[in-house]
Amino acid sequence: MELILISENRNKSYRLSIGLLGSLFIGLLFLIAVVATLHVGGKIAVSKAEGTYIALNEQKDNEWKQEFEKQQTSVDSAKRNAEKSLDAMAARLSTLQAHLLRLDALGSRLVDIANISDIEFNLLEPPGMGGPLMIADQNSLDVIDFVKELKILSRRIEDRNEKFSAMESMLMNSNIQAQILPQGSPVTGGWTSSLFGWRTDPISGRRDFHEGVDLAGKFGSKVTSVATGIVTWSGRHAGYGNMIEISHGNGYVTRYAHNKKNLVVVGDKVEKGQIIAVMGTSGRSTGPHVHFEVIHHGKHVNPRKFVSIN
Numbered sequence: 001m002e003l004i005l006i007s008e009n010r011n012k013s014y015r016l017s018i019g020l021l022g023s024l025f026i027g028l029l030f031l032i033a034v035v036a037t038l039h040v041g042g043k044i045a046v047s048k049a050e051g052t053y054i055a056l057n058e059q060k061d062n063e064w065k066q067e068f069e070k071q072q073t074s075v076d077s078a079k080r081n082a083e084k085s086l087d088a089m090a091a092r093l094s095t096l097q098a099h100l101l102r103l104d105a106l107g108s109r110l111v112d113i114a115n116i117s118d119i120e121f122n123l124l125e126p127p128g129m130g131g132p133l134m135i136a137d138q139n140s141l142d143v144i145d146f147v148k149e150l151k152i153l154s155r156r157i158e159d160r161n162e163k164f165s166a167m168e169s170m171l172m173n174s175n176i177q178a179q180i181l182p183q184g185s186p187v188t189g190g191w192t193s194s195l196f197g198w199r200t201d202p203i204s205g206r207r208d209f210h211e212g213v214d215l216a217g218k219f220g221s222k223v224t225s226v227a228t229g230i231v232t233w234s235g236r237h238a239g240y241g242n243m244i245e246i247s248h249g250n251g252y253v254t255r256y257a258h259n260k261k262n263l264v265v266v267g268d269k270v271e272k273g274q275i276i277a278v279m280g281t282s283g284r285s286t287g288p289h290v291h292f293e294v295i296h297h298g299k300h301v302n303p304r305k306f307v308s309i310n
Contacts, residue, residue: 096154179228179272180248182306186226186256186292187279190217193289196302202286211300212255212293219288223256223277226307231268231276240291241283244276251298257291258283 194202194214201208225246232253233245240257244264247253260280270276281288294303 096150096157180250180252182226182248182252182254182294182303183308184224184226184273185215185308186223186254186290187215187217187221188224190215190221190279190290192216196300196304203284212257212291213303214289214291216287216289217279219279219281220260221279221288222275223259223279223290225256225270225272225274225276226254227252228272229254229270231264231266231270234262234265234268237283239284241285242277242280243283246270246276251296253295255291255293255295257293258285258289260288 192213193216194210196210196213198207199210200206227246227248229246229248229252231244232247233243233255235242237243237257240255242259242262243255243257244259244262245253245255256277258279258281259277260282261278262276263278264270264276277290279288279290285291292303292307294301294306
């Protein structure tokens with residue numbers, strides 16, 4: 001084997017003769033250099049790959065960590081919203097329960113005032129409702145929709161509460177008016193012996209104006225008030241004998257005369273239908289009866305316009 005060496009300026013050249021052993025040695029050195037180069041290159045490649053893999057893992061870990069934190073934040077936010085919604089529902093439920101208690105109380109009073117039967121209007125049982133099950137059309141309410149429904153129901157209950165209160169006031173006023181307005185008859189089982197208006201006086205025989213009606217009956221019969229009021233007179237009165245006068249308000253006054261005995265005194269509050277006297281014939285009278293008068297704003301009116309008289 002021959003090697004040719006050329007100088008840098010190419011003006012000289014040298015020839016070296018190498019034997020078989022030298023050629024083998026040079027080949028071996030070349031092979032070693034190639035293997036070393038490959039080994040070092042492999043090491044460098046592996047090192048770079050490991051660095052890249054580590055970097056990728058770190059980047060992936062950071063992304064997963066960020067995603068986890070994001071999801072955790074979302075879960076925490078959803079939890080807080082759910083807790084707020086539950087608090088809102090609990091508050092609304094408490095408000096509705098309070099409204100329902102008031103409505104129950106109002107309803108009970110209205111039933112009593114209006115004299116409605118429990119069979120017609122029962123507050124203790126839910127109203128009848130029903131219908132076929134439509135599974136295909138059913139949807140579950142979410143929390144937000146449920147809270148909205150609670151708000152709507154609360155507003156409706158408040159509206160009913162106000163209307164019930166107004167109805168109660170109206171019925172109370174109506175009931176009070178019914179109690180103070182003269183109605184019915186001051187005696188039971190009697191008969192009319194003299195009407196309101198011009199007549200011939202049964203004692204003097206002269207024509208005069210009769211300011212009430214005479215209701216005859218059995219001696220000792222019960223005399224009752226035709227309306228609720230306050231006793232403003234109870235005692236002897238000229239011509240009337242034992243007389244009771246009751247003021248009912250709104251300008252109404254009633255009188256019950258010729259009693260055997262008065263059972264109430266001035267200042268007593270009497271209820272409609274309460275027994276106030278015993279029928280007699282005291283004063284200017286020809287027999288047991290009740291002389292009954294109705295006065296409205298100081299003027300005598302015909303009792304037949306207000307009370308039931310046989």
